[in-house]
Structure formats: C-alpha cells, structure tokens
Amino acid sequence: EAGVVQSPRYKIIEKKQPVAFWCNPISGHNTLYWYRQNLGQGPELLIRYENEEAVDDSQLPKDRFSAERLKGVDSTLKIQPAELGDSAVYLCASSLEGYAGNTIYFGEGSWLTVV
C-alpha cells in the first residue's frame, strides 16, 4: 500500500513568489495534517482536516498561507507571497481517526528554500 505522497520534494524560490505543495494521503484515511518543521526542531501543526473540514487551523498564518482539501482526499498548501522565514520542511500526514491505533503516517516532506 502506498504511503503519504508529497510533491514537490524540493523547491527553491525567491522571496515574494508563490509556492504550492500537494499531498495525497493514505487511501481511506479521513484525517490529514500539514506540519512545518524548522531545522533542528520538531514539527508544528499548521492545519488539520477531518474529511473536507479544517478543524484546527489556529497556527496557520492566514495572511499568506492557505490550504484546501477537495473531496476529502488530496490537499494543497499554498504560500503567497513567500518570505525568507518560510524556509522549512512542510510535512503532510494522515491517519484514520476513530480507529484504536490512531497512528499518524508522514510523507517524505517538501523542502522549501526561500532566497
């Protein structure tokens, strides 16, 4: 079974440019997460979806970040315009909530460098 798939893996952009990341979760997983991880730190939640609904977006910088999860499957995270401080790894994860395991599975990440 395929894991969480993210693209692109690496992206270098100039500041003020837009960038978008795509995530395909594990089939059947109803919950999808976007995390941001800065170098040497643990990931921090940006947004969590349950099916199509964003149920926790309190840490998403809404002035420049946006996300959507169409049809409760794939998701896109967008940054516009990007700033130097946005350089980080953007991790997508998914889980099947309501199941006793509740294990969260992560993708390989999208590595963003803003220059």
Added chain:
Amino acid sequence: KQEVTQIPAALSVPEGENLVLNCSFTDSAIYNLQWFRQDPGKGLTSLLLIQSSQREQTSGRLNASLDKSSGRSTLYIAASQPGDSATYLCAVRKGETSGSRLTFGEGTQLTVNP
C-alpha cells in the same frame, strides 16, 4: 500549553550498546504518545504508539514505556546498530479524544558508531 522535552539532544554510542532516550511532557492529560524516527532528508517514520491506558509497547529491539502521571516516556533500544542512527522524536496527543493536536519534542539525534 503542552510542552514536550527530549533529553539528551544528541547521543553518540558504540555499536552494541543498549540505550535509553527520554521524553517528558508537561500536561499529563494525553490521549496517546508516539515515537518517530527521522532520517536526514526524510519524513517521519512511526516506531511505536502507546495509548494513555498502556504502560509499554515493544517492537523488535525497541521498547517504549509510558508513565502518564509523571509525564514521562522512554524509548529503549537494545543492541544498537549503525543503522539506528537517526533523529528520534516523541509526540503526545492532547486530550481524551482522537484527532486532537500532536505536540512534538525537538528530538534526540542518535549516532551509533561501528
């Protein structure tokens, strides 16, 4: 606000040693705790998940324990191998319901020398 601390930040051991990684959290009202491994340039791989009602979980050479009341978890790695070199992160899920936020520690960077 839940805070998760991992000690030590970095650890270097010779191959074959048994080792313990520590994780502490400030709010004991957790749903579960999960240990992850992260290789350089990669995403996170789930190692073990302990529900709040459990005391420990084992997978191969890995054993994770949970003392919810004292806000501590340990990850024990037996007979360490160079392939175990990675960053190990613990994360706690808040509250009594599934689907709530996962809070991560900053990780322990482990190097196992051949």
